[in-house]
Amino acid sequence: MTTAHDLAARFGPALDTRPEILQEAAQDFGHLVRTEPLGVLRPRSATEIKDLLEFAGPRGIPVSARGGGHSMYGQGQADGGIVLDLRSLNRVGPVTDGQLTVQAGALWREVLAATLPHGRTPAVLTDYLGAGVGGVLSAGGLGGATHRHGLVADQVLELEVVTGAGEHRVCSPARHPELFHAVLAGLGQCAVIVSATLRLVPAPDxxxxxxxxxxxxxxxxxxxxxxxxxxxxxxxxxxxxxxxxxxxxxxxxxxxxxxxxxxxxxxxxxxxxxxxxxxxxxxxxxxxxxxxxxxxxxxxxxxxxxxxxxxxxxxxxxxxxxxxxxxxxxxxxxxxxxxxxxxxxxxxxxxxxxxxxxxxxxxxxxxxxxxxxxxxxxxxxxxxxxxxxxxxxxxxxxxxxxxxxxYPVNALPLSDADWRDHYGSRWPAFAEAKHRYDPHLILGRGHGLRF
Ligand SMILES: Cc1cc2nc3c(=O)[nH]c(=O)nc-3n(C[C@H](O)[C@H](O)[C@H](O)COP(=O)(O)OP(=O)(O)OC[C@H]3O[C@@H](n4cnc5c(N)ncnc54)[C@H](O)[C@@H]3O)c2cc1C
Missing domain, CATH: 3.40.462.10 (FAD-linked oxidases, C-terminal domain)
Structure with missing residues (x-):
């Protein structure tokens, strides 16, 4: 079993194990479930995420990506594992050709602050802008414009991700499409989103x-x-x-x-x-x-x-x-x-x-x-x-x-049978994607899915 000591030996001071930080990572907006990780890592690059996942995978160490921390029921927690605090990757912009590339730890209010001076906005926003880009894209993202434009996740043109297997990939509908589709509204099961390129539309004054x-x-x-x-x-x-x-x-x-x-x-x-x-x-x-x-x-x-x-x-x-x-x-x-x-x-x-x-x-x-x-x-x-x-x-x-x-951003315990029912005929494809991209099943365990 990997201990905090092993992790400290591998990641040194980059791994934050201060008690107050572990306590914070054991909480979320729901304040209903509380599980402490062994450490919190704030990556400065996709390479550091890759290093972590390559180390954690073969050792079976759970890893959860965290952005805004607005999960309701421990979905972003990593019991006895590592919370990857993506707020350290929060670069936004610039806006070019009606689109914007944003790192996954940015909050939606930071995205809008970058687009509005250009008279642009993401086509769909959630009601609350304090959630993280990666968190909303992995849930799907519903809002008042969904009846017209679909999910927030449907506005993504391209993703940069690191899979649970430690592969650093850029994916889109044309490039690694299976990975792209497994990550959007994929509950953080297959990969950690590093950055996303979003379609923008003109914003009304x-x-x-x-x-x-x-x-x-x-x-x-x-x-x-x-x-x-x-x-x-x-x-x-x-x-x-x-x-x-x-x-x-x-x-x-x-x-x-x-x-x-x-x-x-x-x-x-x-x-x-x-x-x-x-x-x-x-x-x-x-x-x-x-x-x-x-x-x-x-x-x-x-x-x-x-x-x-x-x-x-x-x-x-x-x-x-x-x-x-x-x-x-x-x-x-x-x-x-x-x-x-x-x-x-x-x-x-x-x-x-x-x-x-x-x-x-x-x-x-x-x-x-x-x-x-x-x-x-x-x-x-x-x-x-x-x-x-x-x-x-x-x-x-x-x-x-x-x-x-x-819509699985809930304080709602679900059994294995409930999850299979939730995905219906898409369950075999989802499970296949999980095994392919996260073969050690270390990502996003806080959602309670078992494969
Ligand atoms: C006040 C409030 C209002 C809300 N309003 C809406 C709304 O209008 N519409 C709507 O759709 N939702 C809404 N939500 C729900 C919110 O969109 C989800 O809870 C979302 O997942 C929160 O993202 P986060 O980054 O803040 O949370 P976190 O807890 O940090 O992350 C949530 C989950 O997302 C995944 N994740 C996070 N970052 C990444 C990443 N980089 N790569 C892969 N997976 C990642 C992880 O699985 C994590 O468990 C609201 C929530 C709150 C608290």
Whole structure:
């Protein structure tokens, strides 16, 4: 068995084993799972990643890539192994020919800061810009532009990676395509992403953001489907919010560019929808301000301390024919009652045909709904946390029995059988890619996949 002493002998001071650093690497945004590594390595180059993986592989030492550290359930931890802290590789840019090469440890807010002065933006961004480039690309990345452009990962033109076998490769749809497709939305199983070249699109100067409210879920879902299919807005999301003591209201957030002298034509954009007209909200924002909208929430939650509380979050992708049933059932479940006080519930449409990464699992049907009950647990109450994770599990099982699939950035324990079911007919190909590129099975064990 390799010990901390062996690792120190091989990597010297590059391997950080200070207790406070190990404790930090044993945590993530979820604050639910805690496993300590033997050391944290901050690579300065792809060669240092290669050296580590060549050493760790034959010795069976687990290695997890970590960027922003926003995993929910230990996915970025390396129990008794090495956490590869990629924040040391965070170079961004420059923007050339409408594209940008960025190192995997950069955060999305650093990417946007480099592209906006050129009037460009990644075509799809997640709601929160504090996550790492490698972390979002390995999850897939869903956002308000997904119904139009697909996943964040679908915007990647080329990747530089080091495979679990220690091979340093540049891959793209034309060059080592199997590796390229195994890495995007591949949960860090086959390779460590070193850098990615992203497609950019023109960024609007300003946007008009509409919030449309509904008292009836079915009407809201119908309008979500219609707006997604008609592609009326470049950005489309939505939420479920508490209304009064018992009820819920449903919201569509639709955003249109607001460039040039004339404002968007509200009546054309909103024609034929069945929202409550008296509750309509519309505001004009700079595009950068809109893209950074979650920063304010983060500041408030850091100030109240809730940002550091446990986050038993759940993200599900629902098929068209059971979305209404599953949303109603989960919201009616007493185990999710705390959502009314400490939660945020996302509910928005994505189009399956736009999701291109082959290993991104999705339900059948074209207009899918992301349904994400995102809860915060009180600190120092392991029983409450355990009950919330158990409720996630029950909601997942209910949703799965109706054809749903998890978006796997969750606080949700999954068995071997669950993972096989998650990948369905793509499991043999995914397992084959894993054995080929990470033959010692050392990468990304925190996700709980077993091959
Ligand atoms: C406040 C908040 C809002 C969010 N909003 C959205 C959203 O709108 N849409 C959405 O899709 N997701 C969203 N997420 C989820 C987020 O995208 C994922 O949790 C993502 O994996 C976090 O990346 P990270 O780098 O911050 O996390 P980390 O914990 O550092 O990494 C997560 C995992 O990614 C893999 N990984 C990281 N870096 C690399 C690399 N270089 N190479 C290979 N694999 C790597 C590893 O397997 C690691 O376990 C949100 C999360 C939070 C906390």
């Amino acid at each position: 300003r946007v008009r953001r509409y919030c449309l409210y509904y008292t009836d879920l079915a009407r809201c879902l119908t309008d979500q489907r219609r707006l997604a299919e008609e592609q009326r807005f470049p950005y489309l999301e939505g939420q479920v919010r508490p209304s009064g003591e018992q009820d819920w209201q449903y919201m569509i957030e639709a955003v249109a560019p607001h460039d040039g002298p004339y404002p968007p034509d509200d009546s054309t954009l909103l024609a034929g929808l069945s929202y409550e007209p008296a509750a309509l909200e519309a505001e004009d924002l700079g595009y950068g301000e809109f893209a950074h909208r979650v920063d304010t929430d983060e500041e408030v939650l850091r100030a109240t301390g809730e940002w550091l509380h446990p986050h038993p979050w759940l993200n599900l992708l629902l098929p068209p024919d059971s979305a209404e049933h599953v949303v109603r059932a989960v919201l009616a479940d007493a185990a999710f009652r705390d959502l009314r006080d400490t939660g945020l519930v996302l509910l928005y449409p994505v189009l399956s045909s736009r999701l291109r990464a082959p290993f991104f699992s999705r339900p059948s049907g074209e207009v899918l709904h992301l349904f994400a009950p995102l809860r915060t647990a009180p600190p120092g109450s392991p029983e409450t946390v355990a009950a919330m994770v158990a409720a996630n599990r029950a909601a997942y099982q209910l949703a799965r029995s109706r054809g749903a699939v998890a």
